[in-house]
Amino acid sequence: MxxxxxxxxxxxxxxxxxxxxxxxxxxxxxxxxxxxxxxxxxxxxxxxxxxxxxxxxxxxxxxxxxxxxxxxxxxxxPLEYIDRKKQEFTHLKQGKMLTNEYYRRFTDLSRYDPEVAANPVEMLHRFKLGTKKKWCSIATSTLCATYQEFYEVLLRIEDSENMPSESEDEEEKKGNQRRDDKGKGQLSQGPRKSQSFKRSGTSSSSSSGGLSSNV
CATH class of the missing domain: 1.10.1200 (Non-ribosomal Peptide Synthetase Peptidyl Carrier Protein; Chain A)
Incomplete structure (x- = not known):
């Protein structure tokens, strides 16, 4: 329209x-x-x-x-729109985006800068610049020729960070064990028995010391 x-x-x-x-x-x-x-x-x-x-x-x-x-x-x-998208591509940062989301956004915006998009070295450089710093320092130890290869490295790093550590697994097992033990203890106790005490009464016989009269 x-x-x-x-x-x-x-x-x-x-x-x-x-x-x-x-x-x-x-x-x-x-x-x-x-x-x-x-x-x-x-x-x-x-x-x-x-x-x-x-x-x-x-x-x-x-x-x-x-x-x-x-x-x-x-x-x-218009060209103003293209320039705005080009600047968005130039200054794109991963921030809180997941690796997949950052990769898709980077790839999509790259079409607004054809010269950079046609240069694999520059694309890799731009992609690294926007990556989370803590990941970039780790991933740079792996040689990559393209930003797609670097993206695969980031995926592995992200997956490893999301996996629970051994200490977390052990603590979770202990927590589950404590809950199981507590549940078993409650079941073994059963209902408490109530004790009833009867008041003991004494009866005295008048046969030995009593007097009887016949009318």
Whole structure:
């Protein structure tokens, strides 16, 4: 519709292009029909925008997908947005992100800096800069040629840190044992027996010392 924002416009364009590439590989959609097909998915305002743009072009130029992408990006994905994303990539830090999340975010943002993305050495350097310092000092002892290899090292470090230590395992076992012993003790005691005491009475016989009178 044209009002979804820069990021949504970029995702939409990438999705459409990937879809067309798949369809082309299957022989269903030749490149000269991509723009014609795209206009079927545009809102009325965007259709009017593209119609005005295409009026100023030769037919073969108006059917060029690369031309459409360039004009679409200029209109809906401005350079200011690209520069902002590039800066986000440059200053990206792992912080509280898990290794997987940091890796995905780093890889996704790298497309906004094509020169760095095409340089494996610089990508590795950037990735290390954003990594948690306590992990970076450990991982640097392992030689890596790419940031993907370094990422694998970080995963192993993260997994080892999340595993409970032997002392923690032993303490957990002792705690479980204490709870088991306590439960067994309560079961063995059983209900307490109550004792009842009867008041003992004494009876005296008057046969030996009593007097009887007959009337």
């Amino acid at each position: 044209g009002n979804e924002g820069h990021e949504a416009a970029e995702k939409w364009l990438n999705h459409v292009e990937k879809t067309f590439l798949v369809m082309q590989s299957q022989g269903n959609l030749p490149p000269d029909r991509w723009i014609e097909t795209t206009t079927e998915f545009l809102g009325p305002e965007l259709v009017s925008w593209w119609r005005q743009e295409s009026y100023q072009m030769l037919p073969e130029v108006a059917a060029d997908w690369e031309v459409f992408k360039q004009l679409f990006r200029k209109m809906f994905i």
